[in-house]
Amino acid sequence: MSGLRRRSAWPRMVAAVGALTLLSRIGYGHAQLLDPPAPVGQVLEEYRVALENKDLDQLAGLYVTFSDRQRQALREYMENAAGLTVELADVTVAPLGDAVAVTYTRRDHFIDRESGKPQRLEVRLTKILVPDNGGWKITDGL
Amino acid sequence: MLALAVLVRIVTDTEVVQAVPLDQVIPGLFGGTLTTTIQNNVVVPQAVESQRLRFASQFNSLSAELSAAHSQAPVPSASGAFRFSWDPEVDTFVRSTEDLGSGVAERALTLGRHTGTFSVSYTYTNYDTLDGNPLSDLQFSQSAFSPAFISRLSPADQAKFGTDLIHSQLDMSLSFNTVFFSGAYGITDNIDVSMALSVSQATLRAHIVSTIQKANGSQGDSFFLAPNFHLAAKSGTLCGFPDPASTNIHCATDGGSQTAFGTGDLFLRGKWHFYNTQYADFAVIGVLTLPTGNADDLLGFHDPTFTPWLIASKDFGRVSPHVNIGYAFRSGADVSQAEGILGADLRATKWLTLSSDFLGYFDDKRDGINDDVVQSALGFKINPFGNFVIGGTFQFPLNHEGLRADVIYTGQVEYTY
Numbered sequence: 071m072s073g074l075r076r077r078s079a080w081p082r083m084v085a086a087v088g089a090l091t092l093l094s095r096i097g098y099g100h101a102q103l104l105d106p107p108a109p110v111g112q113v114l115e116e117y118r119v120a121l122e123n124k125d126l127d128q129l130a131g132l133y134v135t136f137s138d139r140q141r142q143a144l145r146e147y148m149e150n151a152a153g154l155t156v157e158l159a160d161v162t163v164a165p166l167g168d169a170v171a172v173t174y175t176r177r178d179h180f181i182d183r184e185s186g187k188p189q190r191l192e193v194r195l196t197k198i199l200v201p202d203n204g205g206w207k208i209t210d211g212l
Numbered sequence: 213m214l215a216l217a218v219l220v221r222i223v224t225d226t227e228v229v230q231a232v233p234l235d236q237v238i239p240g241l242f243g244g245t246l247t248t249t250i251q252n253n254v255v256v257p258q259a260v261e262s263q264r265l266r267f268a269s270q271f272n273s274l275s276a277e278l279s280a281a282h283s284q285a286p287v288p289s290a291s292g293a294f295r296f297s298w299d300p301e302v303d304t305f306v307r308s309t310e311d312l313g314s315g316v317a318e319r320a321l322t323l324g325r326h327t328g329t330f331s332v333s334y335t336y337t338n339y340d341t342l343d344g345n346p347l348s349d350l351q352f353s354q355s356a357f358s359p360a361f362i363s364r365l366s367p368a369d370q371a372k373f374g375t376d377l378i379h380s381q382l383d384m385s386l387s388f389n390t391v392f393f394s395g396a397y398g399i400t401d402n403i404d405v406s407m408a409l410s411v412s413q414a415t416l417r418a419h420i421v422s423t424i425q426k427a428n429g430s431q432g433d434s435f436f437l438a439p440n441f442h443l444a445a446k447s448g449t450l451c452g453f454p455d456p457a458s459t460n461i462h463c464a465t466d467g468g469s470q471t472a473f474g475t476g477d478l479f480l481r482g483k484w485h486f487y488n489t490q491y492a493d494f495a496v497i498g499v500l501t502l503p504t505g506n507a508d509d510l511l512g513f514h515d516p517t518f519t520p521w522l523i524a525s526k527d528f529g530r531v532s533p534h535v536n537i538g539y540a541f542r543s544g545a546d547v548s549q550a551e552g553i554l555g556a557d558l559r560a561t562k563w564l565t566l567s568s569d570f571l572g573y574f575d576d577k578r579d580g581i582n583d584d585v586v587q588s589a590l591g592f593k594i595n596p597f598g599n600f601v602i603g604g605t606f607q608f609p610l611n612h613e614g615l616r617a618d619v620i621y622t623g624q625v626e627y628t629y
Contacts (some may be wrong), residue, residue, distance in 0.1 A: 099539065100370075131302075139301075139302055140303055140304070142302075143299065143302035143304050144303075144304045146300070146303055147307075184307070186598065187599065187629065191305050192325065193298045193401075
């Protein structure tokens with residue numbers, strides 16, 4: 071026996087991961103606001119509520135343009151999604167000229183009427199919001 | 213638990229009873245050699261010679277090919293039909309409009325994040341032909357004596373015995389009953405992992421009759437060495453009943469039958485759907501097989517294998533063509549192969565998908581055994597209710613090369629959660 075204790079690599083790995091995480095946050099910090107400004111947050115909340123209420127007209131009002139194809143696809147999705155709840159999380163906002171780029175994670179929970187099974191869908195999205203009559207409207211996504 | 217106990221019992225019992233590995237049943241006929249002599253019923257060392265039987269050597273090298281051939285009944289692929297994906301054009305989740313998929317080919321589509329499938333399939337393969345010849349009537353001929361032996365004989369004996377042949381007629385059958393258990397899970401929307409393990413029962417039966425004859429089929433002048441009418445071989449007997457007055461020492465027969473039961477190789481698979489275009493979506497798949505199956509019993513490969521695949525597919529209305537191209541890297545004990553599948557699915561109705569495929573397997577070892585295997589496959593998948601899919605596939609040979617089954621039958625039940 072050499073009498074030397076082998077030091078575990080785990081504390082160093084955890085410290086390295088922690089440091090990298092902090093550095094990545096600092097790197098984003100200059101370009102992104104972690105809390106959305108109130109008007110932008112209001113649009114997102116209206117968007118979320120419109121989805122949960124399956125109110126296509128209210129939803130269409132949040133977009134600059136809302137095509138028939140989009141309306142049809144949303145109608146089919148909503149009709150199939152029983153008890154739909156929508157969660158928007160990890161929202162960040164970055165200025166983009168007059169517009170803003172809003173990035174968020176959308177989580178949908180519902181019962182799939184076709185299969186009868188609960189579904190949990192998640193997607194990370196970036197949307198461009200432009201000023202419109204003192205508010206904001208959704209124009210496009212990335 | 214009871215089923216597990218029964219399974220363990222069957223496996224243990226099979227191993228106790230089994231004396232000879234399956235791949236040694238045919239090479240072991242007559243112990244692999246027969247001794248010929250030019251003097252009946254008299255053992256004179258100068259008059260006898262041991263003949264290594266040609267079919268024994270041929271089947272000795274067939275085991276790797278058989279493993280490859282058995283693996284050519286592909287692991288049934290997950291349908292991936294029950295999923296939602298984000299459609300940026302309409303800015304919402306949409307239910308997949310994909311069909312139920314092919315039973316033998318992969319598509320670029322992945323299952324979707326946190327979507328899983330579990331499937332059980334049964335495949336029955338009963339090999340019918342070897343290079344186009346029926347397995348029930350395989351013929352092998354070789355000289356009854358070596359050129360060196362003949363050269364030591366007198367000119368008269370050279371003329372008499374030099375043209376004698378050992379003609380062997382082999383009647384064999386080989387069949388597999390294979391149950392595949394496979395599961396797949398979507399780690400992200402574009403990455404799946406899956407694993408599959410089979411349990412197989414392989415049965416091989418062989419009966420051989422070897423005769424000494426001339427090229428025209430008439431009885432030869434030499435004999436099998438059979439002191440006191442007991443065939444001088446590790447196994448086998450003279451044909452018919454021993455009769456000192458008869459000439460049945462021109463004919464010897466042997467047979468054997470073995471059944472092996474056990475797990476096949478473990479398949480571990482990762483799939484990445486990485487690129488979409490207007491005309492094709494692309495994915496890559498890596499399949500690692502671990503040799504958990506007993507290769508000597510033809511249940512798996514001898515060593516780990518790795519097969520990278522490039523997958524291209526696209527939906528064009530009701531028709532979804534697909535191309536799979538891969539290369540199976542295997543060790544020298546097995547056979548490396550280029551592999552390809554070309555086909556299309558047709559969404560006949562919302563609950564019924566028909567599929568048609570061509571499958572090709574091309575050995576890098578050009579040894580004349582199963583070098584180029586081309587199959588066709590016709591299949592269907594039905595969604596009877598909920599997230600269940602029931603499927604069936606029938607594979608047919610398109611060429612005669614190697615050890616082939618007239619039809620390979622596969623039935624599959626899949627559940628997506």
